[in-house]
Amino acid sequence: MALIASHVIFALQETRRFKVISIDNHHNSHPKSLQRVAQIARDALPPNASEQDKESTVIDAWTCDLRNREQVRNVFEHYGKDGIWGVIHIAAYKAVGESSEIPLTYYENNVGATISLLQIMSEYDCTRIVYSSSATVYGTPPVIPIPETTRMKADSPYGKTKVMDETIIEDVCSAEPTRWSALSLRYFNPAGAHPSGLIGEDPLGRPMNLLPLLSHMAIGLVKDSKLQVFGQDYPTPDGTCVRDYLHVVDLAKGHLLALDALGPDSHVFDTCPTNARFKAYNLGKGHGMSVLEMVDAMRKATGFDYKYEVIGRRHGDVPELVADPTLARKELGFNAPQDLVTMCRDLWNWQTKNPKGYGGPDEVLPAGATPTLHQL
Amino acid sequence: MALIASHVIFALQETRRFKVISIDNHHNSHPKSLQRVAQIARDALPPNASEQDKESTVIDAWTCDLRNREQVRNVFEHYGKDGIWGVIHIAAYKAVGESSEIPLTYYENNVGATISLLQIMSEYDCTRIVYSSSATVYGTPPVIPIPETTRMKADSPYGKTKVMDETIIEDVCSAEPTRWSALSLRYFNPAGAHPSGLIGEDPLGRPMNLLPLLSHMAIGLVKDSKLQVFGQDYPTPDGTCVRDYLHVVDLAKGHLLALDALGPDSHVFDTCPTNARFKAYNLGKGHGMSVLEMVDAMRKATGFDYKYEVIGRRHGDVPELVADPTLARKELGFNAPQDLVTMCRDLWNWQTKNPKGYGGPDEVLPAGATPTLHQL
Numbered sequence: 049m050a051l052i053a054s055h056v057i058f059a060l061q062e063t064r065r066f067k068v069i070s071i072d073n074h075h076n077s078h079p080k081s082l083q084r085v086a087q088i089a090r091d092a093l094p095p096n097a098s099e100q101d102k103e104s105t106v107i108d109a110w111t112c113d114l115r116n117r118e119q120v121r122n123v124f125e126h127y128g129k130d131g132i133w134g135v136i137h138i139a140a141y142k143a144v145g146e147s148s149e150i151p152l153t154y155y156e157n158n159v160g161a162t163i164s165l166l167q168i169m170s171e172y173d174c175t176r177i178v179y180s181s182s183a184t185v186y187g188t189p190p191v192i193p194i195p196e197t198t199r200m201k202a203d204s205p206y207g208k209t210k211v212m213d214e215t216i217i218e219d220v221c222s223a224e225p226t227r228w229s230a231l232s233l234r235y236f237n238p239a240g241a242h243p244s245g246l247i248g249e250d251p252l253g254r255p256m257n258l259l260p261l262l263s264h265m266a267i268g269l270v271k272d273s274k275l276q277v278f279g280q281d282y283p284t285p286d287g288t289c290v291r292d293y294l295h296v297v298d299l300a301k302g303h304l305l306a307l308d309a310l311g312p313d314s315h316v317f318d319t320c321p322t323n324a325r326f327k328a329y330n331l332g333k334g335h336g337m338s339v340l341e342m343v344d345a346m347r348k349a350t351g352f353d354y355k356y357e358v359i360g361r362r363h364g365d366v367p368e369l370v371a372d373p374t375l376a377r378k379e380l381g382f383n384a385p386q387d388l389v390t391m392c393r394d395l396w397n398w399q400t401k402n403p404k405g406y407g408g409p410d411e412v413l414p415a416g417a418t419p420t421l422h423q424l
Numbered sequence: 425m426a427l428i429a430s431h432v433i434f435a436l437q438e439t440r441r442f443k444v445i446s447i448d449n450h451h452n453s454h455p456k457s458l459q460r461v462a463q464i465a466r467d468a469l470p471p472n473a474s475e476q477d478k479e480s481t482v483i484d485a486w487t488c489d490l491r492n493r494e495q496v497r498n499v500f501e502h503y504g505k506d507g508i509w510g511v512i513h514i515a516a517y518k519a520v521g522e523s524s525e526i527p528l529t530y531y532e533n534n535v536g537a538t539i540s541l542l543q544i545m546s547e548y549d550c551t552r553i554v555y556s557s558s559a560t561v562y563g564t565p566p567v568i569p570i571p572e573t574t575r576m577k578a579d580s581p582y583g584k585t586k587v588m589d590e591t592i593i594e595d596v597c598s599a600e601p602t603r604w605s606a607l608s609l610r611y612f613n614p615a616g617a618h619p620s621g622l623i624g625e626d627p628l629g630r631p632m633n634l635l636p637l638l639s640h641m642a643i644g645l646v647k648d649s650k651l652q653v654f655g656q657d658y659p660t661p662d663g664t665c666v667r668d669y670l671h672v673v674d675l676a677k678g679h680l681l682a683l684d685a686l687g688p689d690s691h692v693f694d695t696c697p698t699n700a701r702f703k704a705y706n707l708g709k710g711h712g713m714s715v716l717e718m719v720d721a722m723r724k725a726t727g728f729d730y731k732y733e734v735i736g737r738r739h740g741d742v743p744e745l746v747a748d749p750t751l752a753r754k755e756l757g758f759n760a761p762q763d764l765v766t767m768c769r770d771l772w773n774w775q776t777k778n779p780k781g782y783g784g785p786d787e788v789l790p791a792g793a794t795p796t797l798h799q800l
Contacts, residue, residue, distance in 0.1 A: 148595075148598070148599060149599055150599065151592065151595040151596055151598075151599050152539060152542055152543050152546065152592075152596055155539045155592050155595075156539050156540070156543065159535065159536075159539065159588075160535075160536045160539050160540070163528060163531045163532050163535065163536050164532070164536070166528055167528050167532065170528065205595045205599075208591055208595070212535075212588050212591075215584055215588075216527065216528075216531050219524075219527035219531075219581045219584070220527055220528055222524065222527075223524060223525055223526065223527050223581075
C-alpha cells in the first residue's frame with residue numbers, strides 16, 4: 049500500500065462499515081503498511097466490541113497483479129457474483145517524469161489494467177467504482193482555481209493515462225446507465241501522514257515530490273547540501289510554483305464520501321448532463337502554497353536548516369495548480385480542514401518514528417504467480 | 425482480412441518488394457480473402473519470374489489474436505529479433521454505433537491490444553509502425569476541408585480508441601526518438617473493391633456503411649423496400665450528409681507510401697515540431713459526396729431502382745467530413761485519382777461475382793489457442 053491507499057483503507061476500517069479487500073502487487077508499497085493499518089483498527093476497538101466489529105478489522109489482502117487478467121478474475125471469483133459491492137481503484141504508476149521515458153509501461157499499467165479490471169468487474173456484477181484521478185488531467189489550466197468543467201488536456205503520458213481512464217469509465221457508465229456508476233476523484237497534492245506515525249509515505253528510491261524530499265533531507269536519507277528550486281520567475285507571489293496541498297487523511301476521507309455517493313440515497317448524479325452516472329470531483333483545499341512557503345513550513349516542523357538554490361524551470365511545470373473545491377464541498381460534503389502546520393508535523397512525526405520507512409526492499413510479486421490471500 | 429487489410433496486402437504483394445506476414449483472428453474477415461490475394465499475386469507473375477519473385481507471393485498468415493500477448497509474442501519469436509521490418513496495424517473494431525453499446529470491448533480490442541503490440545514490437549526491435557486511424561478522430565470539425573492540425577475530439581468510443589492509440593504511439597516516438605518512427609493514416613470513407621472482383625467487402629451481418637448497404641440492397645441480401653436517409657436538413661447542397669469517399673485501392677497504395685516514408689531516405693519527419701518521428705496524414709480525395717449523390721451513382725452502376733425515405737437525423741452524424749489532402753499529397757506523394765463511377769462499378773463487380781461475399785460464416789479463433797501459421 050502506497051501512501052494514499054493505506055490511508056484510504058485506514059479510513060474505511062475506522063468506520064467499521066466495510067469489509068476491505070485489497071489487491072496489490074506491492075510494486076511501490078510495503079506489505080507492512082497494511083499490517084499496521086489492521087493493527088491501528090484493532091487497537092481502536094472498544095473493549096466491548098462485537099464480533100462483527102472485530103471481523104470488520106480483518107483485511108483480505110491479495111497479492112495480485114492488476115495487469116494479469118486471470119489473477120484478478122481469481123480474486124473476484126473467490127467472492128462470487130455480486131460479492132463485492134464496489135471498487136476503489138488507486139493502483140497506478142504516478143511519476144510524471146518517468147512516464148515520458150517509459151510511456152508504454154505507464155499505458156499498460158494504468159490504462160490496460162483499468163480496461164481489464166472494468167471487464168472483470170462487469171463479469172461479476174460489481175459495477176460501482178471510485179477512480180483515483182489527478183489534477184494533472186488539466187495540464188496547464190486556463191483558469192485558477194480550476195473547476196471540474198475545465199477541458200482535460202494532460203501534458204505527460206502519466207496525465208494522459210488518467211484522462212484516458214476517466215474517458216473509458218465515463219463511456220462505460222453511458223453505455224449501461226442503469227448498471228454502472230462511477231466517481232472520479234482528481235487529487236491535488238496529498239501531504240502529511242497519519243498522526244499515529246504508523247503509516248506514511250515510503251517512496252521507492254529518491255522522493256520525487258517536494259515534501260517527502262524535504263523530509264528525507266531533514267532525516268538524512270537524502271544528503272544534498274541544497275534543495276534545487278526549479279525557477280523563481282513564475283507569475284506567483286514569490287516567483288516559485290504554487291500547488292494545492294491537502295492532508296492525506298482528509299483526502300482519504302473523501303473516498304468514504306465518494307462511496308456513499310455511489311449508494312442508493314445519493315443525488316450526485318441528478319445533475320449529470322446525460323443519463324450516465326459518472327461525475328468527477330476535485331479533491332483539494334482550494335488555496336495554494338509556494339515552494340518557498342513549503343520549505344519554510346518544513347523548517348519550522350523539523351528544525352532543519354534547509355539551504356536552497358534556484359535553478360532553471362523544469363520542463364512541464366505549471367506555475368499554479370489550485371483546485372476549485374466548490375463542487376466536492378457542495379455535493380459530497382468534502383472538505384480538507386487540516387492546515388499546513390499539521391501536514392508538516394504529521395509528516396515529520398512519521399519520518400522520525402520510521403527513519404527508514406517500512407524498512408527493507410519491497411516484496412515484488414513474481415510474474416504469473418497465483419494470487420495469494422493473507423488475512424491481516 | 426477485412427476490406428482494407430486485404431487490399432493493403434494486395435498492394436504490398438504487387439510490388440514484390442515485401443514478404444507479408446499477416447496476423448488475424450478472423451473476427452470480421454474471411455480466411456479466403458487472403459488466399460485470393462495470394463492467388464492474384466501469383467497469377468500476375470511473369471512466366472520468367474525469379475524464385476525470389478515467387479517467394480514474395482507467399483503470405484505467412486497467422487491465425488492469432490492480437491489481444492493475447494503470448495500468442496503475438498510467439499509470432500514475433502518465430503522471426504526473431506529485428507526479423508520484422510515494420511508493422512501495418514489495421515486490426516480494430518470499427519462500428520461507431522456498436523462502440524457506444526459495448527465500449528469496453530472496443531477499448532480492450534483497439535487500445536489494450538495496441539499497447540501490448542507496441543510492447544512486443546519493442547522487445548523484438550521492430551520499431552516502425554503504420555497505424556490505421558480515422559477521420560472520426562476529428563469529431564465535429566471546426567473547419568472543412570479538415571487539415572491534420574485540427575484538434576482531435578472524437579465523439580464515439582470508437583473514435584476515442586483511435587485518438588488514444590495515436591496519442592500512445594506519439595508518446596512512444598517521443599520517448600525514443602532515435603528508435604521509433606510511426607505514421608498514422610486517417611482514413612476518410614473507403615469505397616469500391618479490387619477491379620478483379622476477387623476481393624471486396626463482406627460485412628459481418630447487415631452492412632453499417634452506405635455503399636455496402638446499397639450494394640446489398642441491389643443484390644437482394646438486404647430486402648428493405650426503402651433506404652432510410654438520416655436527415656435532409658443539413659447545411660449541405662442537397663441537405664444530406666457529405667462524406668469524402670475514396671477508392672479502397674487508392675487508399676491501400678497510401679500504405680506503401682507510408683512504409684517508404686518510414687525508410688532511410690525519408691524526409692517526412694524533418695518538419696516535426698519535436699524530435700519525435702511521428703506524423704499523421706489524412707487519406708481522402710478532398711471533395712465530398714452527399715448521400716443522394718451516392719444513391720444516384722449506385723443506381724447508375726447497378727441499374728437498381730432505389731427508393732428512399734428521409735427520416736430524422738441520426739445521433740452523432742456530422743454534416744460534412746471532407747479531408748484536406750494537401751499534406752499527404754505533398755509529403756507522401758499520395759493521391760486518390762479514382763472517381764465515384766469507378767468505385768461504384770468495382771463494388772458492383774465484386775458484389776455480382778460474389779453475391780454472398782466470401783461465403784459461409786467466419787472462422788473465429790478459439791480463445792487461448794496457439795497461433796497457427798498457414799503459408800498461402
